[in-house]
Amino acid sequence: MAIILFDDNARNTLLPLTYTRPVADLRIGILTIAEKWAKYLNSDFSFRTEAYLQAKFPINIQDDNIFINGSVCPDEDIVEAIKNLGNGRALRYNNTLVAVRLSDVYASAFDPFGSYTFEMAYDKELVTIQHPEDIFKKNDTELRKDFKLLTQGRKSAKLSSTNTIIGDEFFAEEGALAECCSFSTLNGPIYLAANTEVWEGTNVRGPFALCEYSQVKMGTKIYGATTIGPYCRIGGEVNNAVVWGYSSKGHEGYLGNAVVGEWCNIGADSNNSNLKNNYGEVKLWDYPTQSMRKTGLQFCGLIMGDHAKCGINTMFNTGTVVGVSANVFGGGYPPNYIPDFSWGGADGFVEYAYDKMMDTADRAIVRRPHRKFDAAEKAILTEVYKLTQQYRNF
Incomplete structure (x- = not known):
């Protein structure tokens, strides 16, 4: 079947x-x-x-x-x-x-x-x-289900005695490493996949999952419900975010109520807002209607498509959608919708040149020896580039 x-x-x-x-x-x-x-x-x-x-x-x-x-x-x-x-x-x-x-x-x-x-x-x-925000909104429920699915009837590997583990819903696969960290499962389970590393001084509150070959840097603060996909490097402060894989937020800065795709990079001291100053309902850009859509949420931060990147000190406003292969930099707040294959920031955008975009994607992917920027990957980005041309009215 x-x-x-x-x-x-x-x-x-x-x-x-x-x-x-x-x-x-x-x-x-x-x-x-x-x-x-x-x-x-x-x-x-x-x-x-x-x-x-x-x-x-x-x-x-x-x-x-x-x-x-x-x-x-x-x-x-x-x-x-x-x-x-x-x-x-x-x-x-x-x-x-x-x-x-x-x-x-x-x-x-x-x-x-x-x-x-x-x-x-x-x-x-x-x-x-059904919508991008559902991923962080429902991540708590799915983390608990997956934790049970993956760990039921199994025994966790032992971590170093330098760590503090609070509560009982903690599971580390063989090969997971951590030193001088605190893990609290009082609010939800914590799962460390094989070949992961949590560096000294990190504090984690569940529910939380760290997937294969990912690293959490020193002094990081993580709140549930957060998932870090495979081959990521994470630092700073992270709250209720899902980072899919092969992406980096390696420095200080806040990421909250967010979804970050693959092959993304968030520059040092970049932050996203997840709450409006008037505590109002957050809207997100909606591709089918080409307009802002009500989410029904008071807390909603950043949605970032694959291969998107931002420079140091980037400030994302509440409810920002960043398209595939967008490159954001500069001072001030960029708009709440940044079209796919855009290059720029608050001072304005131009189209991210196709050849330069493909070269950057190639450089990012070949850093992972088990992944290739092959014909299938290139064809997907090329087609998305064509499909989103209509939105780049700069």
């Missing part, structure tokens, strides 16, 4: 985060949504996504296929319901297609917006990701 994770309209409402990946490749909690489904179903997975993403995220159709909505985070109840689906049967939640089981004859014609003859309604609560 093949598990195929599909995109629906959430792909558009999650932009710019989904310009460079399928929805199910979003990280929330400890794992990506796709990795969660793989764990729950004990199965491999593939993706049904935009054509320009399929080379990197291929689809694998077999004789028996279950298409699962990539914006849905699994739990035991929905997994059991999906396992019990018969051929040709579909499951819906609040008018959204959650899953459908199809043979190979019908799988190639799968339509995420289509109707299916045998449909059932799922009436239990589900965690779904």
Whole structure:
């Protein structure tokens, strides 16, 4: 049986985060949504996504296929319901297609917006990701679920006795290192993946996850619910943020109520605001409507797409969206929406020259010996560059 994770309209409402990946490749909690489904179903997975993403995220159709909505985070109840689906049967939640089981004859014609003859309604609560802010907003729930999924029945590796661990929900994989740090699990679990390092003087309050090969620098202050993806380096003050992977915030400065994509770099002493001075509701730029959208949140900070970067002392206002491969620098507050492939700051923007952007991406990726800036990666950035041209009206 093949598990195929599909995109629906959430792909558009999650932009710019989904310009460079399928929805199910979003990280929330400890794992990506796709990795969660793989764990729950004990199965491999593939993706049904935009054509320009399929080379990197291929689809694998077999004789028996279950298409699962990539914006849905699994739990035991929905997994059991999906396992019990018969051929040709579909499951819906609040008018959204959650899953459908199809043979190979019908799988190639799968339509995420289509109707299916045998449909059932799922009436239990589900965690779904529809907008960028949902990722930090629902990270607490998913961190706790993933912590249980990954650690149940297992024993944590031992850390150095120089550390202070408060509470019982702490788990370190073999190879995790920490010295002279404090970890409080009174408000939620803490998970340190293999080959991670937490440097001296760091204070962590859960829920928190540090993924493979990431480092937390000396004196860092981390508040839950925060996730640091693989191969990151983090410093300063971080609160309720999700950093997906291969990104750096290595110096002082505040990052809060935020989502940061892959291959991003946040310069020293950069900060984002997460609360308006009048304590009002925060709005975020919405790609489908090309306007500001109400979030219903009082605390909402920074949304940053893949390959975006900012210089030292950058100040991001409350509810700022930074597009893919944007490069932000200079004094003052840049606007709340910074288009993809922009170059500049509060004094104005120009287009980030395509060749220079590609060269920078290449330099960033080749620093990781197990990753390559291959034809698939280049094709994705090239297509996103074309798709976002209309927004760069400088």
